[in-house]
Each structure stands twice: as structure tokens, then as C-alpha cells.
Amino acid sequence: MRLTAVSKVYGSGERGVAALREVSAQIPQGTFTAVMGPSGSGKSTLLHCAAGLDRPTSGSVLMGGTELTSLSETRLTLLRRQRIGFVFQSFNLVPSLTVAENVTLPLKYAGVRVDQGWLEHVLHRVGLSERAGHRPGELSGxxxxxxxxxxxxxxxxxxxxxxxxxxxxDTVSAREVLRLLRESVDQMGRTVVMITHDPVAAAHADAVLFLADGRIVDLDHSPTADGVARRMAHLGAWA
Structure with missing residues (x-):
């Protein structure tokens, strides 16, 4: 994925607020990138523009040869269903559905047949084979x-x-989730982009992008928890 001079302005004229200011970044396929920055630095806006959830005011977002900014809303929706996965802080599971039904819900919305063997493999990889028939209320966070x-x-x-x-x-559950995201890169060849405020979480990534005032101000290709925390302190997050 490549972002070139991506800007996002909310509103217009004197009341316009620039959330991103000519951000350029390349995220190699099969890598894990963390995005960090103080509150209001543009992290969520960057994710939304990169994932086709929001359109930049200007600039280019290229995903595997596809220019997202030129796609219609219908084609963007199709692209997100077929080529992008999302994991949010809130789990967004449907309480009345089982684990297996929740996992396959996007496929059903897209009209795609469920590959039972692949479903079982994915559930096994995340350690939920024995919980496939349980509902969210019966699971831990x-x-x-x-x-x-x-x-x-x-x-x-x-x-x-x-x-x-x-x-x-909690700390133990967070470690499990980060391990799974790391494995999805190393063993499944996925590309992961994660917004986080946690230096320990960021240290699981291959690289960390630091944002401040809507701009990328630093890039760490060998992140450690201590190093990330020190860099963030200079950005004001822990000042």
C-alpha cells in the first residue's frame, strides 16, 4: 500500500480543520506497521483514508495497483469486503450469533460460500475451535x-x-491478540496496520509511524517498547 501526499480537511474556509497534511508512506506487503501519535494527531483519519472508509481531500491511496480515491462508493464497499479486514477496540460481535456465525457473517453479506475447511483452520489458529458454537456472552474479552x-x-x-x-x-489477552496479528503476517502473509497508544503493542510491529499535527514526523524500523515510549514522550503523549 502506498499513500502519496494524502491530506484530509474537515469543513471549508476559515473553519476547515486539517486532520492530515500531505502524508506520504509506503507499507510493504507482508509487514506489520503500527501507527502512533498524540490524541488528535490524525491516526484514525489516516486509517480511514487508507482503508477506503473516508476519502482524502487530496492525494493518492494505492492498494495493490488499485487507486482507492477514484472508486465509486459501490466499488469501495466491494473492495473492503473482498480485500480488507478490520479489528476494532469494540469487538462488534452479534450477541445472538455463535462464534462461527459471527466469523462468517461478512462472507454471507458478500454472498460468498463459506469454505468450511478454511473456517475450521482459522478458528483453530485463534484458539476457538472448541468455542465455535458459543455466543459472545459466554466468552472472555x-x-x-x-x-x-x-x-x-x-x-x-x-x-x-x-x-x-x-x-x-487485560495484559494477558492483549498479548494473545498481538501474537495472532503477528502470526497473520509471518505465517499467513497478511499486511497489518494497527493504531495503538501502547508502546508494548507497537513493539510487536516491524515499523512504527509517528504522527503529530497530521504529519508523519518519524519512522522506527526497529521498535522496542522503551524506544517507542521515549519517542512518544517527545510528541507530547506522556509529557
């Missing part, structure tokens, strides 16, 4: 987020976007 990751992976997406996927979890 960590198990619910693992179900959300399975839902993101079951359509074999090229890209998985995570928006604070460990934000609502």
Missing part, C-alpha cells in the same frame, strides 16, 4: 477479540486494519 480477528481473516484479505485492537483487554 480476549476470546471475543480473537473471534473478531478470525472474522477479519476468514475472507483472506490482503490488508488487516486494527484500531486500538488491544485497548479494552
Amino acid at each position: 480476549g476470546q471475543q477479540q480473537r473471534a473478531a480477528i478470525a472474522r477479519a481473516l476468514v475472507a483472506r484479505p490482503e490488508l488487516v486494519f486494527g484500531d486500538e485492537p488491544t485497548g479494552a483487554l
Whole structure:
């Protein structure tokens, strides 16, 4: 994925607010990238523009040869269903459905036949084979987020976007979720982009993009929890 001079302005004229300012970044296929920055730095806007959930005011978003900014809303919706997976801080599981039904729900919306063998494989990878028939209310928070990751992976997406996927979890559950995201890159060849406020979570990534005031101000290709925390302190997050 490549973003070139992506800007996003909400509103117009003197009241316009620039959330992104000519952001350019290349995210290689099969890598894990974390995005960090103080509140209001543009992290969520960057994710939304990169994932085709929002249109940039200007600039280019290229995903595997497809220019997202030129697609119609219908084609963007189709692209997101077929090529992108999402994992959010809130699990967004349907309470009345089982784990297996929740995981396969996007496939049914897209009119795609469920590959039972692949479903079983994905559930096994996230450690929920024995919980496939349970409903979300019968699962722990960590198990619910693992179900959300399975839902993101079951359509074999090229890209998985995570928006604070460990934000609502305890330390042990967060570690499990990060391990699964890391494995989806290393063993399944997916590309993961994750927004996080947690330096420990960011240290699981191959690279960390630091945002401030809508711009990329630094890039760390060898992230450690301590190094990320120090860099964030200079951006004001822990000042």
C-alpha cells in the first residue's frame, strides 16, 4: 500500500480543520506497521483514508495497483469486503450469533460460500475451535477479540486494519491478540496496520509511524517498547 501526499480537511474556509497534511508512506506487503501519535494527531483519519472508509481531500491511496480515491462508493464497499479486514477496540460481535456465525457473517453479506475447511483452520489458529458454537456472552474479552480477528481473516484479505485492537483487554489477552496479528503476517502473509497508544503493542510491529499535527514526523524500523515510549514522550503523549 502506498499513500502519496494524502491530506484530509474537515469543513471549508476559515473553519476547515486539517486532520492530515500531505502524508506520504509506503507499507510493504507482508509487514506489520503500527501507527502512533498524540490524541488528535490524525491516526484514525489516516486509517480511514487508507482503508477506503473516508476519502482524502487530496492525494493518492494505492492498494495493490488499485487507486482507492477514484472508486465509486459501490466499488469501495466491494473492495473492503473482498480485500480488507478490520479489528476494532469494540469487538462488534452479534450477541445472538455463535462464534462461527459471527466469523462468517461478512462472507454471507458478500454472498460468498463459506469454505468450511478454511473456517475450521482459522478458528483453530485463534484458539476457538472448541468455542465455535458459543455466543459472545459466554466468552472472555480476549476470546471475543480473537473471534473478531478470525472474522477479519476468514475472507483472506490482503490488508488487516486494527484500531486500538488491544485497548479494552487485560495484559494477558492483549498479548494473545498481538501474537495472532503477528502470526497473520509471518505465517499467513497478511499486511497489518494497527493504531495503538501502547508502546508494548507497537513493539510487536516491524515499523512504527509517528504522527503529530497530521504529519508523519518519524519512522522506527526497529521498535522496542522503551524506544517507542521515549519517542512518544517527545510528541507530547506522556509529557
